[in-house]
Amino acid sequence: GAVVSQHPSRVICKSGTSVKIECRSLDFQATTMFWYRQFPKQSLMLMATSNEGSKATYEQGVEKDKFLINHASLTLSTLTVTSAHPEDSSFYICSASPQTYEQYFGPGTRLTVT
Amino acid sequence: QKEVEQNSGPLSVPEGAIASLNCTYSDRGSQSFFWYRQYSGKSPELIMSIYSNGDKEDGRFTAQLNKASQYVSLLIRDSQPSDSATYLCAVIGQAGTALIFGKGTTLSVSS
Numbered sequence A: 001g002a003v004v005s006q007h008p009s010r011v012i013c014k015s016g017t018s019v020k021i022e023c024r025s026l027d028f029q030a031t032t033m034f035w036y037r038q039f040p041k042q043s044l045m046l047m048a049t050s051n052e053g054s055k056a057t058y059e060q061g062v063e064k065d066k067f068l069i070n071h072a073s074l075t076l077s078t079l080t081v082t083s084a085h086p087e088d089s090s091f092y093i094c095s096a097s098p099q100t101y102e103q104y105f106g107p108g109t110r111l112t113v114t
Numbered sequence B: 001q002k003e004v005e006q007n008s009g010p011l012s013v014p015e016g017a018i019a020s021l022n023c024t025y026s027d028r029g030s031q032s033f034f035w036y037r038q039y040s041g042k043s044p045e046l047i048m049s050i051y052s053n054g055d056k057e058d059g060r061f062t063a064q065l066n067k068a069s070q071y072v073s074l075l076i077r078d079s080q081p082s083d084s085a086t087y088l089c090a091v092i093g094q095a096g097t098a099l100i101f102g103k104g105t106t107l108s109v110s111s
Helices: none
Strands: A004-007 A010-013 A019-025 A032-038 A045-051 A067-073 A076-081 A090-097 A109-113 B004-006 B011-014 B019-025 B032-038 B045-050 B054-058 B061-066 B071-076 B085-092 B099-101 B105-110
Touching: A004 A090, A010 A019, A019 A032, A019 A090, A019 A109, A032 A067, A032 A076, A045 A067, A076 A090, B004 B085, B011 B019, B019 B085, B019 B105, B032 B061, B032 B071, B045 B054, B045 B061, B045 B071, B071 B085
Parallel strands: A010 A109, B011 B105
Antiparallel strands: A004 A019, A019 A076, A032 A045, A032 A090, A067 A076, A090 A109, B004 B019, B019 B071, B032 B045, B032 B085, B054 B061, B061 B071, B085 B099, B085 B105
């Protein structure tokens, strides 16, 4: 149990375009989902906490107008990177939490902006 | 600033040995503690959670928690080359639901 999927696994886009990443909890309902970013050889950095039916809470330094998060249902959250630039190239990982505090991570999305 | 500290390693152990990974945290009110394993290029995988003082065993893994010392550890018995990965300690602080991660300890198990 506790399976989280992400789509796409890899995406290459041109600078200035937008990219949407989907995160789904497959076998449980997740009232809370989290979005992380990880640069090479660094630890995970929490970007935002997404609550179903309400606005996401962004961490300090994360631009909410650039990283749009929508959590429209108990099994789906999306992250849209708007007007992507090469410095946005990173490994984006979502996690979802069932009723317990344990968080389960999706497989990640590797974004490359050219 | 709530922090989780880990020795970055690398920690090198021979196959079959016990690997001991350590973590300290700064928020004394923290209640939930986790160990994740992350292989290179992959996302983290939850291997242990612990909420009470003492030991918790699951197969070859044992998590140990000492809230008075603000210390949590992970022991891996009979280490295998497939255990070679980065191990992330994560804590949920008193006030939140988000995980606070340490920078991770790289474990290398040689055959």
